[in-house]
Amino acid sequence: MKVLVVYAHPNPKSFNHAVLESFTKGLADAGHRFDLVDLYDIGFNPCLSQDDFDRLAKRETPDDIKIQQEKVTDADGLAFIHPIWWTGPPAILKGWIDRVFFMGFAYNIDEKTGHYAGLLKHRKAMVIGTAAASETEAKAAGLEDAFKKIDTDGIFRFCGIATVEEVIFHNVVAADDLTRRNYLNQAYTLGMTFE
Numbered sequence: 001m002k003v004l005v006v007y008a009h010p011n012p013k014s015f016n017h018a019v020l021e022s023f024t025k026g027l028a029d030a031g032h033r034f035d036l037v038d039l040y041d042i043g044f045n046p047c048l049s050q051d052d053f054d055r056l057a058k059r060e061t062p063d064d065i066k067i068q069q070e071k072v073t074d075a076d077g078l079a080f081i082h083p084i085w086w087t088g089p090p091a092i093l094k095g096w097i098d099r100v101f102f103m104g105f106a107y108n109i110d111e112k113t114g115h116y117a118g119l120l121k122h123r124k125a126m127v128i129g130t131a132a133a134s135e136t137e138a139k140a141a142g143l144e145d146a147f148k149k150i151d152t153d154g155i156f157r158f159c160g161i162a163t164v165e166e167v168i169f170h171n172v173v174a175a176d177d178l179t180r181r182n183y184l185n186q187a188y189t190l191g192m193t194f195e
């Protein structure tokens with residue numbers, strides 16, 4: 001299977017980067033091919049602008065969006081790795097979704113009935129998020145529900161991907177080495193067992 005991995009963290013020495021390395025090692029060891037989009041590294045512009053709207057309406061997709069859409073189309077599976085910031089993905093990743101999963105590419109809305117149809121056919125989307133909150137704190141604050149509802153239903157299922165797996169690594173700021181190693185092992189296994 002070919003997996004597109006979209007990664008959003010500015011620091012190559014971060015825990016998230018270690019998660020990325022473990023996950024992609026798992027993918028490679030399982031014999032999957034993967035393509036990596038490191039959003040900060042490529043300086044992806046996350047702002048959906050009026051110019052984008054105008055050009056997309058004329059089917060003149062801006063080059064930076066077209067490059068990403070080709071990567072999405074070329075993949076059988078999608079994986080996203082990012083820290084949870086204010087209960088969701090960092091703005092650079094949210095903006096990647098705004099611009100790349102544009103109407104006509106990721107979904108369509110019938111102008112007469114208002115009914116929508118997802119256009120993505122990937123076998124699976126996986127999201128690995130890291131949080132400072134413990135599992136108990138995250139549940140109490142509604143973080144888990146909000147995160148899963150928005151990603152799973154609001155984005156991926158809306159766009160047609162039925163199988164969505166969300167994993168949150170909790171308490172990562174205060175985690176000891178053993179806990180972090182366990183998370184990295186889990187990330188490796190998630191890559192190894194991606195199907």
Ligand SMILES: Cc1cc2nc3c(=O)[nH]c(=O)nc-3n(C[C@H](O)[C@H](O)[C@H](O)COP(=O)(O)O)c2cc1C
Pocket residue numbers: 009014015016017083084085086087088130131132133134143172173
């Ligand atoms: C702007 C910002 C917003 C954050 N919002 C949340 C949040 O809503 N819930 C949470 O549990 N942690 C939140 N955090 C903590 C990050 O999730 C945490 O620092 C990160 O997962 C640690 O991974 P890293 O070491 O790879 O950066 C936030 C951190 C930042 C910088």
